[in-house]
Amino acid sequence: MVRVKKCPRNLTAVLAASSRLGCGRDVYGNRQYMCLPNVQKSSLVEFCYGDVMGMQEKGHCLDVSEGDLFVKSCTTFENGCPEEDFKNTDFYKFPACQIIDTIHRCYRSDPTCQGEKMKFRDEVDGNRSLPRDFIIFLIYFGILLLLFIVVLYFLRRKTGKKPAKLVQQSSISNG
Template sequence: METSQALLIYNMASVEKCPETLTAVNASSKQLNCSIDTYGNNQYMCLPNAEKSSLVEFCYNGIMGIQVEGNCLEAKDGRVILHSCKKFLSGCPKKPFFNYDFYKYPACQHINLKHFCYESDPSCQALENSGGFNNVSNDNRDIMYGLIGGLLVLVILTIVIAGFINERRWKRWWWSFTGVGNEPDRKPDKTSGTTTNPGL
């Protein structure tokens, strides 16, 4: 369930990664020219959007208030909203936190852009793991098919050759045991009716 706060967001921009240290936060805040609230707190924030399709950095006009534990922050329609993270495997805030401390909880910024979910959410990891063979690119899939086909041909040839060799060995054993038929590797002598060994 999501709850929201009416906080006006401005200077919003998409980013590939949110800052994860106070030094990086201050540098990004300076680039966006963010202000401070009435208590002297930096008004810069970097959060996922509500769709989990992008990370966005922004400033907003509002007090950097305190939030309830067990929630991540998201940006939606010019506001900051709360998104429950109590089911996260790790990284969910376990105590109340201020808005400006968002960077201390990277699990709330690490999103899966393929499935539009939080990486620490078990349901998100299930989606990622279920992708399996479908996540293989077409080029890699063609290579995989080629390797599998070549391996099958090699296995079939090996079986055929092994079968031929085993057949000759069996014939030799049968002749030595029973004396029936021509000795393997010997050809009948057309003139005398006997067999000759081509190796002699």
């Protein structure tokens, strides 16, 4: 079992992690990669589960201890608790079951957890990257605007009109 800072949140990341660890498939062809909190909620661990991947009832999260899986009710969670039965291989679809407070040793979505609630909601809802993406957009927009102004300045300078020279016309009288 390998400690990790966060578990995969989509199938692509799960497949990459499974490949990295060299996880196989069970007798029914299910991937055996899992990433879960340990039962103490002191860390997240990723591992290749050595048994048949099963099903879990709605309203439960999975924990692990020494390779054994344990179910934990999540019906009191503020949000993110599985609302339908699910395959163990689909653990990544329920981030509320992986986002833990390692200091207070609890799920962040558990109302009794003393951890930071707002940050958790952002992570579960997938909105965590929204402010960062908006800031990146503003930076790119600012750079493009600055570039546009510089180009416009040089174009005006190159093609702009120069001050007109005063040409004195003298009238020559034919006399």
